[in-house]
Amino acid sequence: MFAATIEAPVRLSRPRASEAAPAPALTTNCSACHLRELCLPHGMPSEDLGRLDALGFARRRLPAGRQLYQAGDRFQYIYAVRSGTFKSSLALADGREQVSGFHMAGELMGLDGVAQGRHASSAVALEDAEVCAIPYATLMDLSSGSAALQHVVSRLMSREIVREHSLMMLLGSMNAEERLAAFLLNLSQRLKARGYSAHEFHLRMSRAEIGSYLGMKLETVSRTFSSFQQQRLLEVDKRHIRIVDLPGLTRALEVQAH
Amino acid sequence: MFAATIEAPVRLSRPRASEAAPAPALTTNCSACHLRELCLPHGMPSEDLGRLDALGFARRRLPAGRQLYQAGDRFQYIYAVRSGTFKSSLALADGREQVSGFHMAGELMGLDGVAQGRHASSAVALEDAEVCAIPYATLMDLSSGSAALQHVVSRLMSREIVREHSLMMLLGSMNAEERLAAFLLNLSQRLKARGYSAHEFHLRMSRAEIGSYLGMKLETVSRTFSSFQQQRLLEVDKRHIRIVDLPGLTRALEVQAH
DNA sequence: CGTCTTTTTGAATACTGTCAATTTAAGTGG
DNA sequence: CCACTTAAATTGACAGTATTCAAAAAGACG
Numbered sequence: 422m423f424a425a426t427i428e429a430p431v432r433l434s435r436p437r438a439s440e441a442a443p444a445p446a447l448t449t450n451c452s453a454c455h456l457r458e459l460c461l462p463h464g465m466p467s468e469d470l471g472r473l474d475a476l477g478f479a480r481r482r483l484p485a486g487r488q489l490y491q492a493g494d495r496f497q498y499i500y501a502v503r504s505g506t507f508k509s510s511l512a513l514a515d516g517r518e519q520v521s522g523f524h525m526a527g528e529l530m531g532l533d534g535v536a537q538g539r540h541a542s543s544a545v546a547l548e549d550a551e552v553c554a555i556p557y558a559t560l561m562d563l564s565s566g567s568a569a570l571q572h573v574v575s576r577l578m579s580r581e582i583v584r585e586h587s588l589m590m591l592l593g594s595m596n597a598e599e600r601l602a603a604f605l606l607n608l609s610q611r612l613k614a615r616g617y618s619a620h621e622f623h624l625r626m627s628r629a630e631i632g633s634y635l636g637m638k639l640e641t642v643s644r645t646f647s648s649f650q651q652q653r654l655l656e657v658d659k660r661h662i663r664i665v666d667l668p669g670l671t672r673a674l675e676v677q678a679h
Numbered sequence: 680m681f682a683a684t685i686e687a688p689v690r691l692s693r694p695r696a697s698e699a700a701p702a703p704a705l706t707t708n709c710s711a712c713h714l715r716e717l718c719l720p721h722g723m724p725s726e727d728l729g730r731l732d733a734l735g736f737a738r739r740r741l742p743a744g745r746q747l748y749q750a751g752d753r754f755q756y757i758y759a760v761r762s763g764t765f766k767s768s769l770a771l772a773d774g775r776e777q778v779s780g781f782h783m784a785g786e787l788m789g790l791d792g793v794a795q796g797r798h799a800s801s802a803v804a805l806e807d808a809e810v811c812a813i814p815y816a817t818l819m820d821l822s823s824g825s826a827a828l829q830h831v832v833s834r835l836m837s838r839e840i841v842r843e844h845s846l847m848m849l850l851g852s853m854n855a856e857e858r859l860a861a862f863l864l865n866l867s868q869r870l871k872a873r874g875y876s877a878h879e880f881h882l883r884m885s886r887a888e889i890g891s892y893l894g895m896k897l898e899t900v901s902r903t904f905s906s907f908q909q910q911r912l913l914e915v916d917k918r919h920i921r922i923v924d925l926p927g928l929t930r931a932l933e934v935q936a937h
Numbered sequence: 938c939g940t941c942t943t944t945t946t947g948a949a950t951a952c953t954g955t956c957a958a959t960t961t962a963a964g965t966g967g
Numbered sequence: 968c969c970a971c972t973t974a975a976a977t978t979g980a981c982a983g984t985a986t987t988c989a990a991a992a993a994g995a996c997g
Contacts, residue, residue, distance in 0.1 A: 511848055514933060519848050533844060535837030541844060561829060568823050575819070578836040579793030585843040586791060586799060590769055590777050592850035593894035597985070628944065636851035641985055643945055659944070659994080675772060855953070886976065896954055901977055917962085917976070 448477035449503075449553045459527025459614065460501050461555070461573065469569045476563065478553040489530070489544040489552065496534030498554040502526050505550020506625040509542045510633070520634040522584075523547075523608075523626060526615055532581050547625040592636045600635040601645045602673040605655075609664060620667065624660040649673075706735035707761075707811045717785025717872065718759050719813070719831065727827045734821065736811040747788070747802040747810065754792030756812040760784050763808020764883040767800045768891070778892040780842075781805075781866075781884060784873055790839050805883040850894045858893040859903045860931040863913075867922060878925070882918040907931075 451462045451473040462470050480503065483489060489500060492512055507524040521542055524530050533541040535557065564570040591603050613619035624631070628639040628646075635642070649655040654670045656663040664670060709720045709731040720728050738761065741747060747758060750770055765782040779800055782788050791799040793815065822828040849861050871877035882889070886897040893900070907913040912928045914921040922928060 511844055513848065513852065517852065519851050521844055521847055533837060533840045535833050536841050541841050561826065561833070565823060565826050565829060568819065571819060571823060571829065575793050575832070575836065578833065578840065579791060582791045582836065582839050582843065583794050583799050585840065585847065586769055586779055589779055589843060589846055589850060590771065592847060593777050593891070594771065594775065627942095633851070638986060639944085640946085640987085643943095644985090647945075885974095897976080898955085898978085899953060901975095902953095905977075 447480040449480060450474050450477070456501075456503065456527040461529065461577070463573070464576075465573055466569055469567050472563055472567065472570070476556075476559055478555050481552050481554055483546040483550050483552070485546055485548045485550075487546050489546065490534075490540045491543045492540055494540045496531070496538050496540050497556060497558070499529055499531040499534075499557055499560070500544070500552040500554055502528050502530065503551040503553060506547045507544050507550060508547055508626060508630060508634075509544045511542050518633065520626075520630050522588075523634065525611060529577055529581075532578050535578075547630075597635075597637055597641050597645045598648065598673050600637065601631075601642065601649070602670050604631065604635055605662065605664065606670060606674065609667075619664070621661075621663045624662060705738040707738060708732050708735070714759075714761065714785040719787065719835070721831070722834075723831055724827050727825050730821055730825065730828070734814075734817055736813050739810050739812055741804040741808050741810070743804055743806045743808075745804050747804065748792075748798045749801045750798055752798045754789070754796050754798050755814060755816070757787055757789040757792075757815055757818070758802070758810040758812055760786050760788065761809040761811060764805045765802050765808060765810075766805055766884060766888060766892075767802045769800050776891065778884075778888050780846075781892065783869060787835055787839075790836050793836075805888075855893075855895055855899050855903050856906065856931050858895065859889075859900065859907070860928050862889065862893055863920065863922065864928060864932065867925075877922070879919075879921045882920060 451457055451460075452467070452470045454460065454462070457463070457470075462473060465473070478501075481489075483505070485505075489507065490498075502524050504526055507530060508520050509522045509524065509530060510518045510520045512518050522530075524544075530544050530552075531540060560570075560574065564574055591600055595603065608622065608624075609619045612622050626634075628642045632639040632642045637645075646655065646657045649670070650657050652669070654664070654666045654673065656665055709715055709718075710725070710728045712718065712720070715721070715728075720731060723731070736759075739747075741763070747765065748756075760782050762784055765788060766778050767780045767782065767788055768776045768778045770776050780788075782802075788802050788810075789798060818828075818832065822832055849858055853861065866880065866882075867877045870880050884892075886900045890897040890900045895903075904913065904915045907928070908915050910927070912922070912924045912931065914923055
């Protein structure tokens with residue numbers, strides 16, 4: 422059963438070419454997926470890939486702003502982003518939220534739910550998006566028969582730990598310029614890995630969301646963007662970013678005279 | 680093979696009652712361990728516990744200040760703290776370090792190494808300490824035959840993710856007093872869970888290490904301790920801490936008028 | 938076309954960091 | 968046993984960075 426509080430009615434927009442398929446709406450075939458090198462199947466031998474295919478993960482479309490899951494919801498699925506961008510965030514006691522990550526195609530969400538059997542964070546689509554819903558229990562069953570799959574899952578969790586390490590480092594020891602530079606360079610790399618331009622892109626998140634993620638106020642984010650522009654490192658037009666001086670931006674990260 | 684750069688010669692102090700045992704020096708029997716409810720075996724059915732016992736994890740003693748592993752070292756073991764306290768830390772490009780965690784009896788270290796096959800952080804004993812060295816590959820082999828063990832390991836990794844989440848929140852949205860209060864309350868809880876006083880304890884780490892962990896300078900840590908003392912929340916004598924007003928300290932966390 | 942949200946920018950404030958001096962504790966060696 | 972050295976912690980004064988409050992401009996959306 423889906424957790425009723427969050428699993429929004431799946432609005433399959435324009436069921437294109439779905440008449441022929443016998444399966445209920447869209448399911449995923451990992452071995453044929455264009456994201457396979459970025460996603461769960463990465464580094465998996467083809468025989469195990471076949472087993473993943475057999476599961477046929479259901480796809481879900483979400484319009485911009487829709488929540489995928491919420492902290493406290495029963496944990497059943499991990500989600501692989503197929504398209505669009507998500508933010509995940511934690512709620513503080515007093516109602517504030519802190520953004521804990523942004524996720525794009527091929528990245529997994531929801532691994533923090535394994536610990537308690539309930540999601541520890543919430544995930545929201547920042548633009549129209551699509552995910553694969555991977556039933557965790559099924560994945561575990563499958564991986565007990567496959568050392569390779571087991572390792573892949575463990576490695577993904579560990580990668581999440583490492584990712585958070587670097588964010589901690591950022592939050593614990595960098596100033597505003599270093600934080601924003603790190604953020605932009607990270608985004609740039611991930612976009613490049615997905616075949617997009619590393620130099621020019623559109624931010625899917627607001628200044629407030631960036632600030633929340635980086636541990637600074639939205640005004641400071643805005644000022645830092647302006648400062649980078651004055652330094653001729655960036656050209657900024659609202660959410661459209663052009664990295665003019667990539668080495669310079671990288672230096673903003675390295676030259677830390679703390 | 681042990682990674683020669685870090686695996687210090689195991690100095691088995693006083694091999695007590697080891698003559699009779701055929702196994703090389705000290706090994707662990709999880710099912711009889713006084714830490715079993717806090718450590719890896721937590722929540723594991725007894726049959727799986729038996730399998731853990733069969734592995735007989737080697738113990739290692741470390742004097743204060745000795746490194747257990749270093750970032751970049753080949754990843755082979757995860758470590759369970761038996762006694763003593765550890766800090767784990769990340770090295771920054773410019774040589775600075777950031778403390779990413781403190782670990783005490785029953786807690787696991789090294790899970791961040793799974794991702795790359797190399798340790799992503801370093802771990803150092805803050806006082807004389809002892810660990811169980813758990814060979815990761817063996818643990819994986821074992822868990823492919825046991826769904827319960829597999830779940831336990833996954834849950835532990837996920838718990839690490841959640842733990843880091845809360846640290847991110849701390850670093851991203853709290854001021855100095857809130858950070859230190861959160862740190863002390865967390866320590867207090869963990870000590871209590873281990874049968875120690877929740878109100879009075881001895882810090883194993885320096886002001887600089889606390890500051891690094893909390894994303895503030897050592898002087899600010901010191902000032903905040905003094906401030907808590909003036910507010911009659913704590914009594915502080917160097918590293919000896921007495922929590923005088925636990926509810927008050929908790930309020931320092933909740934009353935965030937940001 | 939008006940409303941609402943997002944972003945930018947300015948000015949003043951607050952908090953934390955920096956630099957420096959002092960105290961205390963812990964070790965070292967004469 | 969005491970002088971000496973070293974490391975850790977505290978405290979003060981000042982500087983610098985980020986936050987807060989406020990206002991205006993620019994888009995986005997219905």
